[in-house]
Amino acid sequence: MLSYAFTTLKESVYDNIEKEPFDNIHNLFAAILAKGIGLQLKQGLYKEYINRVEDLAVVRGKIDLPGTIRNKLQDRMLVTCDYDELSENNLLNQILKSTVFLLLRQKDVQEKYKSELKKEMLFFSEVEEIELAHIRWSDIRFQRNNRTYQLLLAICQLLIEGSLLTTESGEYRLANFVDEQRMSRLYEKFILEFYAQEFGQRIKGFSSRASQIPWQLDDGYDTLLPVMQTDITLTYGNQTLIIDVKYYERTLQTNFDVQTLHSGNMYQIFTYVKNKEAELAGTGHQVSGMLLYARTDEDLVPDNVYHMSGNKISVKTLDLNQEFSEIKNQLNKIVKDHFGISIRQ
Numbered sequence: 001m002l003s004y005a006f007t008t009l010k011e012s013v014y015d016n017i018e019k020e021p022f023d024n025i026h027n028l029f030a031a032i033l034a035k036g037i038g039l040q041l042k043q044g045l046y047k048e049y050i051n052r053v054e055d056l057a058v059v060r061g062k063i064d065l066p067g068t069i070r071n072k073l074q075d076r077m078l079v080t081c082d083y084d085e086l087s088e089n090n091l092l093n094q095i096l097k098s099t100v101f102l103l104l105r106q107k108d109v110q111e112k113y114k115s116e117l118k119k120e121m122l123f124f125s126e127v128e129e130i131e132l133a134h135i136r137w138s139d140i141r142f143q144r145n146n147r148t149y150q151l152l153l154a155i156c157q158l159l160i161e162g163s164l165l166t167t168e169s170g171e172y173r174l175a176n177f178v179d180e181q182r183m184s185r186l187y188e189k190f191i192l193e194f195y196a197q198e199f200g201q202r203i204k205g206f207s208s209r210a211s212q213i214p215w216q217l218d219d220g221y222d223t224l225l226p227v228m229q230t231d232i233t234l235t236y237g238n239q240t241l242i243i244d245v246k247y248y249e250r251t252l253q254t255n256f257d258v259q260t261l262h263s264g265n266m267y268q269i270f271t272y273v274k275n276k277e278a279e280l281a282g283t284g285h286q287v288s289g290m291l292l293y294a295r296t297d298e299d300l301v302p303d304n305v306y307h308m309s310g311n312k313i314s315v316k317t318l319d320l321n322q323e324f325s326e327i328k329n330q331l332n333k334i335v336k337d338h339f340g341i342s343i344r345q
Contacts, residue, residue: 001190001320004197029159030103030113036152037096037120045123046092046146049084056081091140092149093127099156101129132160158186184247187294191245192232194331199234202343207235213242216278228272236339240287242276244269247294251302251317259300261315265291273311288338290314295321 040046053064055071061083068080100117103109137157142150195208213228232243244265252259273289280287288311295301295317302315318330336342 001186004190004193024108026103026106026109027113029155030109030117032155033096033100033103033152034113034116034120036155037100037117040148040152041120041123043148045088045127046090046149047086047088048090050087050089051082052085053080053082055079087126088124089127091130092146092153093124094130095135095153095156096149097121097124097127098129098132099159102132102159135160184245187247188231188245191243191292191331194328195232195234195335198328198332198343199335199341203236203341205236206339206341207233209233213272213275214279216275228275230272234335234339236341238283238285239339240276240280240285241290241338242269242272242287243290243292244272245292245294249296251293251296251298252300261291261302266313269313270308273313274309277311288312288314290316290334292334293317295319 053067055067055076055078057078059079060081062081064080064082066080068078071078071080100121104114104117140153192208192210199206200208209232211230211233213230215222215225215228230242231245234241234243246262246265248262251261253262254260269289269291273287277285277287290313291302293302293316301317303317304315306313306315316334318327320327332342
């Protein structure tokens, strides 16, 4: 899932990762970071100007008068200087180093990955570690000079936010799971990118994107209406399939011992489909919807097709607990059944 969700994993530097078996997600993270940091070291670590105020024997930058006067009063032959220095000791590299040290302390990370990471950390000798809990991810900005860090920091964030504080002060251990909310986002991104890469890049006219659907209003008054943001919208020819993916601990809701689909999920996908159909009215376009759940350990597995007001609404379940080739087959079948197209493996 990670290899599709983070599309840059398809770059050649990560090709051999896809061929390795991983018995736990921490080894996969370690392998990705080791490869990514190795590539970054070949390009050079990102540097940015850091402000420094120091007492020096020669002038550098601007003279700080209060500090210089203080030195004079203390009979110190030093000038207090205020200057900017191009440094590797910046937030991006600090996050990388701190995350790697977190991985190095984990018992379930294989020694071959630890060894590679330790060698790479020799190049981070000038970089300080930081307190993981204090990282403000929303403050991080990427631009042309540091965009190669985007994937690496995404992995770091997933690792750090999935960490648990131990009883020992200042020590962390990695969680053996990623919580439902983060897994839901990863699951959604995985499905979107799978279809974009496997079909969108191979079949002309096929589109996979997360698009917004405008409300079809009689008077145009949309104050306080929520944005209709689809998880995945697949388009090919004159057909559109809107997929809303769901990653829950329980797929079904129970009322008075009767199991049903989550009502909110069904109302949502129906609303998406009808507004999209109204938007495309008169074009001959057919719009369908699908709720795609990740399979749980429940006995009842939804696999239904409903015809509602002229539209097809499907409820499918994707079994992630099997070899990836079988997961691909399930996803390919959805496209084949709906659009009548397939790809060669």
